[in-house]
Amino acid sequence: MTLTLLKFGGSSVGSAPALRRAAAIATSELPLGGVVVVSALKGTTDRLLEAALAAGAGDPASARARAEAIRAHHAEVADELGLSSAVEEAWGPLLHRLDALLEGMSLFGGASPRAKDELLSVGESLSARLVAALFVQSGLPARFRDAREALRTDGRHGAARPHLAATRRAAQVWKEDLDRGAVLVTQGFIAQGPDGATTTLGRGGSDTSATLLGEALKAAEVQIWTDVDGVLSADPSLVPSARPLSRLSQAEAAALSGFGAKVLHADSLAPASRSGFRLIVANTLKAGGARTEVLATRDAEGEGPVSVAYKEGLTLLRWPLDAKLPEVLRGVQELEEAGALRYGFISGPEGHALALRAEGSALAVLARLEEEGAEAESGWAVVALVGEGLRTDPRPALEALAGLKAPSGALLGSGGVSVAFLTREQSLPALIPALHARCVSDLAPIA
Ligand code: ASP
Numbered sequence: 001m002t003l004t005l006l007k008f009g010g011s012s013v014g015s016a017p018a019l020r021r022a023a024a025i026a027t028s029e030l031p032l033g034g035v036v037v038v039s040a041l042k043g044t045t046d047r048l049l050e051a052a053l054a055a056g057a058g059d060p061a062s063a064r065a066r067a068e069a070i071r072a073h074h075a076e077v078a079d080e081l082g083l084s085s086a087v088e089e090a091w092g093p094l095l096h097r098l099d100a101l102l103e104g105m106s107l108f109g110g111a112s113p114r115a116k117d118e119l120l121s122v123g124e125s126l127s128a129r130l131v132a133a134l135f136v137q138s139g140l141p142a143r144f145r146d147a148r149e150a151l152r153t154d155g156r157h158g159a160a161r162p163h164l165a166a167t168r169r170a171a172q173v174w175k176e177d178l179d180r181g182a183v184l185v186t187q188g189f190i191a192q193g194p195d196g197a198t199t200t201l202g203r204g205g206s207d208t209s210a211t212l213l214g215e216a217l218k219a220a221e222v223q224i225w226t227d228v229d230g231v232l233s234a235d236p237s238l239v240p241s242a243r244p245l246s247r248l249s250q251a252e253a254a255a256l257s258g259f260g261a262k263v264l265h266a267d268s269l270a271p272a273s274r275s276g277f278r279l280i281v282a283n284t285l286k287a288g289g290a291r292t293e294v295l296a297t298r299d300a301e302g303e304g305p306v307s308v309a310y311k312e313g314l315t316l317l318r319w320p321l322d323a324k325l326p327e328v329l330r331g332v333q334e335l336e337e338a339g340a341l342r343y344g345f346i347s348g349p350e351g352h353a354l355a356l357r358a359e360g361s362a363l364a365v366l367a368r369l370e371e372e373g374a375e376a377e378s379g380w381a382v383v384a385l386v387g388e389g390l391r392t393d394p395r396p397a398l399e400a401l402a403g404l405k406a407p408s409g410a411l412l413g414s415g416g417v418s419v420a421f422l423t424r425e426q427s428l429p430a431l432i433p434a435l436h437a438r439c440v441s442d443l444a445p446i447a
């Protein structure tokens with residue numbers, strides 16, 4: 001039997017009309033059953049984090065107010081769908097747990113990463129229960145199954161890494177339902193750690209839940225439903241003429257998400273390339289409209305890049321010339337372990353430099369490395385031109401760069417499907433449209 005898995009993001013389940021569209025999509029895409037992975041209702045995860053922060057900072061009143069806002073919003077959506085009594089029983093314990101966790105965080109004056117993950121899981125659990133109830137109401141043979149039954153990770157709370165073999169084994173408990181043609185609705189973003197506690201896969205991690213479950217259950221196709229027309233040739237907020245791309249290779253999709261394109265979470269591509277299922281990105285608002293298909297391979301259709309991606313807010317960290325590589329690598333490792341994201345690392349005769357994005361505890365590591373002699377400079381961005389054609393001939397990308405004044409800093413790499421370089425953040429608003437016009441927009445015709 002061929003299995004299809006759908007994932008609906010936060011905006012695709014964010015309101016009653018959006019949820020009705022999701023039900024219609026599931027009805028037409030899953031005539032023989034399948035799996036549906038859902039994010040929390042739009043804005044819920046942010047609100048849960050704010051509540052945890054307020055509780056931990058000794059402001060239980062504001063934490064309670066956020067929890068109440070979450071409850072009220074969910075109740076309103078359920079009411080609009082005529083599902084208030086259908087979800088009451090499943091939602092009660094979840095909302096109760098939310099209050100108890102916040103109370104605990106206020107008492108302790110802080111939230112452990114473990115408790116925070118448990119708190120965050122409430123968002124996806126509320127939405128998965130709601131979607132399951134809606135699907136039943138819509139006549140689908142739907143059933144809620146908890147993602148923690150199937151998805152197993154290590155114990156890194158907040159940024160857990162999948163345990164593939166354990167997930168493959170555990171996911172078999174869903175097989176019987178699936179063989180019977182059920183539509184299983186489950187939570188994205190959350191999983192079970194080695195000690196049985198709830199873990200989360202990092203912000204935006206529901207895409208990765210979907211592809212990991214697709215891999216474990218040997219799905220033939222995974223569809224990511226979002227609020228844009230698939231993957232675009234550039235960020236439409238900087239390039240209004242950006243076009244949807246009908247087909248991408250896995251390497252192109254991985255490079256684009258890795259370099260900042262927002263549609264697919266960067267971690268979600270590895271399961272697709274390991275197991276080879278078809279990956280589709282489609283727009284919930286226009287179910288019949290443009291969609292992007294991510295294929296294991298894609299012939300180079302043009303000669304140049306098909307898309308330009310960028311990530312701003314980066315810090316460029318340079319080590320002193322006499323720093324030894326093992327010492328530099330230790331610093332890089334420490335930063336990554338503290339959650340910093342690496343966008344490029346160059347080590348050569350001119351020294352060692354790392355382009356990274358650091359938040360939270362990574363900032364403390366960064367400060368320490370500065371004290372030890374490294375120089376950190378903020379305000380940098382990475383820009384990447386991406387296309388299969390660049391594998392054999394990077395010239396179109398390099399020529400596009402040649403005439404521009406803005407690029408500065410090192411070229412991060414060529415030879416794969418991307419040519420990437422560092423530039424100052426403030427050059428992006430002019431640079432991205434210029435690059436798109438020069439070498440992206442007249443290529444990659446839509447099939
Ligand atoms: N709800 C989580 C977040 O907002 C996971 C996701 O939506 O993918 O980050």
Ligand code: MG
Pocket residue numbers: 009204207263265
């Ligand atoms: Mg997302």
